[in-house]
Amino acid sequence: MIKASYQKYVLNFKRPSGTSRGVLTEKETWFILLEKDGKKGIGECGILRTLSIDDRPDYEDKLKWVCQNIHLGKEKLWEAMMEFPSIQFGIEQAFLSLEAENPFLLFPSEFTKSEQSIFINGLVWMGDEDYMKQQIDEKLANGFKCIKLKIGAIDFQKELDLLRFIRTNFDAETIEIRVDANGAFDLTEALDKLNQLSGFELHSIEQPITKNNTDRMAELCKQTPFPIALDEELIGVFSLEEKEALLKKIKPQYIILKPSLVGGFRGAEEWIALAEKYKIGWWITSALESNIGLNAIAQWTFTLQNPMPQGLGTGALYTNNFDCPLEVKSGQLWYEERKKWDTSQLNFK
Numbered sequence: 537m538i539k540a541s542y543q544k545y546v547l548n549f550k551r552p553s554g555t556s557r558g559v560l561t562e563k564e565t566w567f568i569l570l571e572k573d574g575k576k577g578i579g580e581c582g583i584l585r586t587l588s589i590d591d592r593p594d595y596e597d598k599l600k601w602v603c604q605n606i607h608l609g610k611e612k613l614w615e616a617m618m619e620f621p622s623i624q625f626g627i628e629q630a631f632l633s634l635e636a637e638n639p640f641l642l643f644p645s646e647f648t649k650s651e652q653s654i655f656i657n658g659l660v661w662m663g664d665e666d667y668m669k670q671q672i673d674e675k676l677a678n679g680f681k682c683i684k685l686k687i688g689a690i691d692f693q694k695e696l697d698l699l700r701f702i703r704t705n706f707d708a709e710t711i712e713i714r715v716d717a718n719g720a721f722d723l724t725e726a727l728d729k730l731n732q733l734s735g736f737e738l739h740s741i742e743q744p745i746t747k748n749n750t751d752r753m754a755e756l757c758k759q760t761p762f763p764i765a766l767d768e769e770l771i772g773v774f775s776l777e778e779k780e781a782l783l784k785k786i787k788p789q790y791i792i793l794k795p796s797l798v799g800g801f802r803g804a805e806e807w808i809a810l811a812e813k814y815k816i817g818w819w820i821t822s823a824l825e826s827n828i829g830l831n832a833i834a835q836w837t838f839t840l841q842n843p844m845p846q847g848l849g850t851g852a853l854y855t856n857n858f859d860c861p862l863e864v865k866s867g868q869l870w871y872e873e874r875k876k877w878d879t880s881q882l883n884f885k
Contacts, residue, residue, distance in 0.1 A: 542599045568626045569882075580796075580828045614802060625829070628802065642831075653869060653870045654838055660682075662686040662690065681710075703736050713736065736877065740762065742767045763790055766790070769782070785837040790816065820833065828858060833848065861876075
């Protein structure tokens with residue numbers, strides 16, 4: 537008999553982190569805790585306020601329902617939570633964790649043996665020009681070969697100046713630059729802005745315009761001078777048929793998959809299969825989870841063997857994260873077996 541409960545936890549940012557949708561100072565997350573025959577399992581259900589499709593008033597009621605009906609098992613619960621992708625992700629993790637010998641070792645591999653790493657991009661948060669420059673310098677000093685800049689919140693000309701500053705010092709062979717507009721560009725100005733950005737040899741731009749403007753996004757993907765990656769556009773697209781229709785219509789160059797926002801591993805793997813069918817590139821990104829969710833995503837991501845830099849470097853953002861074996865070194869995410877977990881804040885040992 538499995539016993540299930542859930543617990544809320546508020547993660548505090550070390551410093552306010554800016555996106556085009558506002559500034560984040562804290563992030564709520566929930567944990568599903570399972571117990572059976574003396575063994576324990578844990579899964580993280582992380583929502584991003586205003587972005588997650590399951591940022592709804594009945595969220596906690598659904599968590600309660602899952603815990604009361606845990607006997608239904610992983611598959612049936614996952615199906616029942618179709619409109620709550622972050623809970624689907626938590627369910628998957630919690631059951632994998634319960635079944636594993638070590639509750640934090642979900643996908644044993646060369647990664648979890650500290651033999652191989654995952655290349656990641658270094659994330660540069662929005663802020664004033666000096667702050668963004670400072671972050672860029674830090675990422676380069678820390679050995680990142682790929683950086684991702686959040687754009688769309690400060691003056692566009694200043695953002696172009698920042699990109700010019702990087703490219704004056706580092707060519708595209710030395711540093712790959714990805715930018716993420718988080719839907720900030722006006723529909724009528726987007727193509728003009730893409731043309732201005734194209735002079736900086738960027739790898740790609742995420743979500744240049746807001747989601748649900750599929751006609752315009754399809755036009756942009758056709759006309760763009762450099763690759764467009766869909767991110768928010770994938771949120772709230774639940775069925776396989778809807779997913780396929782979206783990719784066939786927009787024909788993006790890339791899609792970006794956050795398990796917490798697209799239905800966990802299973803939801804993400806459906807997107808990956810379709811992307812490969814239509815020759816669309818993809819990579820995995822975390823969605824500001826704690827180290828518990830990030831650990832699960834990183835271990836799973838390694839098994840996919842995608843050589844591109846992944847977006848998994850967010851573990852150091854919080855003052856009250858959980859000590860864990862994940863460590864970023866020289867632009868790579870490593871799993872240091874010698875480092876131990878500390879989840880005592882959750883009373884999970």
